[in-house]
Amino acid sequence: MELQHVNVKIFVDGDLSIDPAQFINVFHSWTAEQSCEELLIDVADYRHVPAGPGVVLVGLQADYAMDDAEHRWGLLYNRKAAAEGSNADRLIQAFRAAAKACERLEAELPGLTFSRQEFQIFVNDRALAPNRPETLAACQTDLTTFLESLLGHGEATITAESDPRRRFGVLVHTQRPFDLAALAGAAT
Amino acid sequence: MKASNGLWKDLLDGQISAQHAEEIDTFETEIELRQQDKVDEKVFAETRLRRGTYGQRYDNGQRHDGSQSQTLAFADKQTKGPHTAWDAPGMQRIKIPYGGVNARQLDVMAELAEEYSDGIVHITTRQDFQLHFIHIEDTPSLMRRLAAVGITTREACGNSVRNICGCPFAGVCPDEAFDVTPYADALTQFLLGHPDAQNFGRKFKPSFSGCAQHACGLAAMHDMGLIAETREIDGQLQRGFRLVVGGGLGAVPRQAKLFDEFLPPEELLPIAQAIARVFGRHGEKKMRSRARMKFLIEKWGMEKFTAEVREERAGLKEDPRWTEYLPGVDQDCESAKRPPGELPEDTTGDQRYAHWLKTNLREQRQPGYVTVTVALPLGDLTADQTRSLADIVREFTNDTVRTTVEQNFVIRWVSKADVPALYAALDKVGLSEPGASNILDIVTCPGTDTCKLGISSSRGLAGELRTRLAEKSFQMDQAIQDLHIKVSGCFNSCGQHHVADIGFYGVSRTFQGYKVPHFQVVLGGQWEENGGSYGLPIVAIPSKRVPDALDRITGMYLTKRDKDERFVSFVKRIGKGAIREALDDLTSDAPTPEQDPNFYSDWADPRQYSLGDIGKGECAGEVVSQYEFEMAGAERMVFGAQLQLEGGNPDQAGKDAYDAMLRAAKALVLMQYDDVTSDPEEIVEEFKERYYDTEIFFDPFAGPKFADYFFATHEQAGTPFTADSAHHTIEEAQLFIEAVHSCYNKLRSEPATT
Ligand code: SF4
Numbered sequence: 012m013e014l015q016h017v018n019v020k021i022f023v024d025g026d027l028s029i030d031p032a033q034f035i036n037v038f039h040s041w042t043a044e045q046s047c048e049e050l051l052i053d054v055a056d057y058r059h060v061p062a063g064p065g066v067v068l069v070g071l072q073a074d075y076a077m078d079d080a081e082h083r084w085g086l087l088y089n090r091k092a093a094a095e096g097s098n099a100d101r102l103i104q105a106f107r108a109a110a111k112a113c114e115r116l117e118a119e120l121p122g123l124t125f126s127r128q129e130f131q132i133f134v135n136d137r138a139l140a141p142n143r144p145e146t147l148a149a150c151q152t153d154l155t156t157f158l159e160s161l162l163g164h165g166e167a168t169i170t171a172e173s174d175p176r177r178r179f180g181v182l183v184h185t186q187r188p189f190d191l192a193a194l195a196g197a198a199t
Numbered sequence: 200m201k202a203s204n205g206l207w208k209d210l211l212d213g214q215i216s217a218q219h220a221e222e223i224d225t226f227e228t229e230i231e232l233r234q235q236d237k238v239d240e241k242v243f244a245e246t247r248l249r250r251g252t253y254g255q256r257y258d259n260g261q262r263h264d265g266s267q268s269q270t271l272a273f274a275d276k277q278t279k280g281p282h283t284a285w286d287a288p289g290m291q292r293i294k295i296p297y298g299g300v301n302a303r304q305l306d307v308m309a310e311l312a313e314e315y316s317d318g319i320v321h322i323t324t325r326q327d328f329q330l331h332f333i334h335i336e337d338t339p340s341l342m343r344r345l346a347a348v349g350i351t352t353r354e355a356c357g358n359s360v361r362n363i364c365g366c367p368f369a370g371v372c373p374d375e376a377f378d379v380t381p382y383a384d385a386l387t388q389f390l391l392g393h394p395d396a397q398n399f400g401r402k403f404k405p406s407f408s409g410c411a412q413h414a415c416g417l418a419a420m421h422d423m424g425l426i427a428e429t430r431e432i433d434g435q436l437q438r439g440f441r442l443v444v445g446g447g448l449g450a451v452p453r454q455a456k457l458f459d460e461f462l463p464p465e466e467l468l469p470i471a472q473a474i475a476r477v478f479g480r481h482g483e484k485k486m487r488s489r490a491r492m493k494f495l496i497e498k499w500g501m502e503k504f505t506a507e508v509r510e511e512r513a514g515l516k517e518d519p520r521w522t523e524y525l526p527g528v529d530q531d532c533e534s535a536k537r538p539p540g541e542l543p544e545d546t547t548g549d550q551r552y553a554h555w556l557k558t559n560l561r562e563q564r565q566p567g568y569v570t571v572t573v574a575l576p577l578g579d580l581t582a583d584q585t586r587s588l589a590d591i592v593r594e595f596t597n598d599t600v601r602t603t604v605e606q607n608f609v610i611r612w613v614s615k616a617d618v619p620a621l622y623a624a625l626d627k628v629g630l631s632e633p634g635a636s637n638i639l640d641i642v643t644c645p646g647t648d649t650c651k652l653g654i655s656s657s658r659g660l661a662g663e664l665r666t667r668l669a670e671k672s673f674q675m676d677q678a679i680q681d682l683h684i685k686v687s688g689c690f691n692s693c694g695q696h697h698v699a700d701i702g703f704y705g706v707s708r709t710f711q712g713y714k715v716p717h718f719q720v721v722l723g724g725q726w727e728e729n730g731g732s733y734g735l736p737i738v739a740i741p742s743k744r745v746p747d748a749l750d751r752i753t754g755m756y757l758t759k760r761d762k763d764e765r766f767v768s769f770v771k772r773i774g775k776g777a778i779r780e781a782l783d784d785l786t787s788d789a790p791t792p793e794q795d796p797n798f799y800s801d802w803a804d805p806r807q808y809s810l811g812d813i814g815k816g817e818c819a820g821e822v823v824s825q826y827e828f829e830m831a832g833a834e835r836m837v838f839g840a841q842l843q844l845e846g847g848n849p850d851q852a853g854k855d856a857y858d859a860m861l862r863a864a865k866a867l868v869l870m871q872y873d874d875v876t877s878d879p880e881e882i883v884e885e886f887k888e889r890y891y892d893t894e895i896f897f898d899p900f901a902g903p904k905f906a907d908y909f910f911a912t913h914e915q916a917g918t919p920f921t922a923d924s925a926h927h928t929i930e931e932a933q934l935f936i937e938a939v940h941s942c943y944n945k946l947r948s949e950p951a952t953t
Contacts (some may be wrong), residue, residue: 015203030801035805039804043269045269053257053262055319055331057317057318057581060580060584060629062582069288069332071286073318074332080581081583119442135314137314139202139203144365179270
């Protein structure tokens, strides 16, 4: 099974304590500077929609969003272009891009902190990864490899998305905090 | 681009009709051919438009970041059309005839929004769905997934028959003459891909309304508006349609004109076919700005247009499809899932719920049932909400839900007994917004968010107004709550600002050498009676001061209205002059960029508004001030023209609007030639030579359109104006003045040449 279009959402630690309007300014400055690896195109503001995509930085190969889906704010990296390598490589690429964006947001927006223990991974493609138990079984090894190579340990609880109509994905809760800065640094 | 694009064809094998499957295969081949440069870019652009695949802002690879224009480094590939990068994300419009959808289709929309777009399903003012930021190479997969649930995007854009609108309450409305749904459905099927509907110079928009008094179908602003009526003929109650033609909003709006007072149903399809043939054959093809049906009717007059269509109809070869659907129109296609009931007494004390009950419920003509409007902020909902809505529709109804021209959903056939449970279910997923169809329910086009033509941020403004109004919506006087606000990002009117009580459309102005986003305030429009009259702009207000302007207008209405006076009558009685006077100070005393940089940016967009586009001017000081002086005069004159029209002097109104155009043209001429006199012939000649023949005045998208308005009005000088023609000339003068402002800004931004 080929996992493409991997999405990673790293949750905000606790409640969001800053005005989400600030994400608009930050994402516009990233676009002006073209300071991500992807070509950045525009910023879409969806703060008016409850539990929605929040503020989206639309790129060509990937989108970055401060996303409020299910009323949980977090940085979402949505890989749109197909990526090279193995499934584990693609999981790592998406996680690192998300971690790097979190690092930058924490630095640019004092008061904003992301969780070091909880994140979500999902595959944004129902044809490649339909949300059924067989998909989870088929990519269990890739997930374990990914978590081990990323965290240096495999001590994490994985909860699969149970609604078959939603995209295949897992919620990851690690036993010990991971080092976001180191993971973000590894992305460069 | 999705890695799974090669999979969907096989995955959906057998689930798509042969015709749809073939059409999508053909489109996929056309994409490949364009990639190999075997299809011309213009031809490909029209091909994709007819599949609903539209361009989006920044797809020319340029984006202004507030200080300079930035080149977006899209890969150097073939284009998708003139100046349209292949990889640039675009918009996909999805036609939903008369707004009718089902739960399964909603599920698929949710999936598509997540996988191909940004997670948002958007509803347009013509009951379509729209997805943004779509990659062209993903569109065949997306279309296959839609086709598998019975939706086609064919002819959703381009020079074709667009989505056929219809009342979302058709079949359940107590005020309707009869259910227009089966007729709208038949016309949709008949015209889709019809050979006689493939050769238009512009789009062709039909709409159905079940009654004349409400605005659910907005028949009067369509190319072909059909209003249901019944008449007793020979002792029998017969059905028919009041058919109006040639309506349209856009830059220069026209009210549709009566074609037939009572068109029998068996003539509906043949007359539509005849109209399509006449429009296809005689409609303007070269000059896009004059290519809508309204201009053909204007050129010919109704008498000639009617005669041509009748003659065409008489010569049509009989087609069994014209009538074969008619025996089935009365078979109820919809039914209730739950038994009728009574609305349980509200003992919750929940003010929000009480408000929702008042604004979002409507009695059906079937006792014991109501319709429930799901009001969407800015016409948006998330993929999760879309799935939840599908579940709710399944739980409480037999799949009976429609989109509306106010960018909402209407759930039909809700048993009154289920209302509290349905509210709770909607509330749980953030879909219980009260205030449907009132001041909070602001309609807006995409504007500068995604539209290539947007001038000001219509969604940004609408979002800001919603937030402010929501804070006090429960306390507002009923008269204020009942107002309709509609916002467009430019004069093209996709937000339907002409038929709002209070409309806004985006323009720009220059203060202290910097561009400032503005909105024209449009008053005098009427939402009821199918969009029964169109408003006119009274003054341009800086974007950041529009909320204050709205407060003042609503405040005036509240304190000065006569008992039970409707807003449109209030505006007429008190006069636009008085309202403009109350807003005048908002147009001046601009802060400097240092004092308030915010004033120089748009809503929800921190970039300095087109600052880098203009820079500091190179022109000599006196010429600039003379320009400003002349333009202030031109704006005053066009406003004066409105007052003349209001005062019942159409001829003077038309003349004043023409004089305003002359003065604006002179302002531009003065920039190059300061000996120009006030002789109209000389102004026109100089303007033509300096700005038209050189194409300096041409709009990047509309080309010579606005100059053509000026020349056409000049040609007609001396012909007396009627109320109708004066109204149009005022609109055109306003647009010409805006174009002069744009041209001036453009000139000021260009470095002086030696
Ligand atoms: S009104 Fe103007 S800005 Fe709005 S969608 Fe239409 S063309 Fe675009």
